[in-house]
Amino acid sequence: MLPLALDLALLPVAVVGRGVAARRRLALLDEAGAHQVAVFSDAPDAELTRAAGDRLRHRLPGHDDLADRALLLVCDLPQPLAARLAADGHALKLLVNVEDDIALCDFHMPAIVRRGDLVLAISTGGKSPGLARALKRWLERLFDARWAERLQRLARRREHWRASGRCARAVSLLTRRLIDRQGWLSEPPRDAA
Secondary structure (H helix, E strand, O other): OOOOOOOOOOOOEEEEOOOHHHHHHHHHHHHOOOOOEEEEOOOOOHHHHHHHHHHEEOOOOOHHHHOOOOEEEEOOOOHHHHHHHHHHHHHOOOEEEEOOOHHHOOOOOOEEEEEOOEEEEEOOOOOOHHHHHHHHHHHHHHOOOHHHHHHHHHHHHHHHHHHOOOOHHHHHHHHHHHHHHHOOOOOOOOOOO
């Protein structure tokens, strides 16, 4: 396993599904800033229809629909249909994820804690989604909403340090010193007391 962060503003994505899991995948993509999302569903529920809006195609995708995509996310479909879609995606050299079917996946969807631009991803390689969810809840307490501003503060300082001619190693050291001085990594979660 190699964790990667993809810039979904640049990659075209297809979500194929019918209900709750498709809505969950679509919400993750929206939170990640995906701009080129097509949602395919032959039987969307009302909430998926609302969430997808004009991105929804009221059918399952064909070869031509997937040819211009980079990622394919399949969920809420019977296994034989999901397997066929995964095979189509693989034939087109797409990265494919089929929810709850590790054998059909090129990648796994991690549990995510997002605090602004700070993204913490937890993966068990598909072996225990329950553990990933439990770790997510734990990390949500450790990394509360204040971390979004902390990251912005560090980004502004980094920009200043780089503009003043400091090398990457010096910037890393200054970053660590600021984090230590602020005690950001030594404070307990708010509800741990």
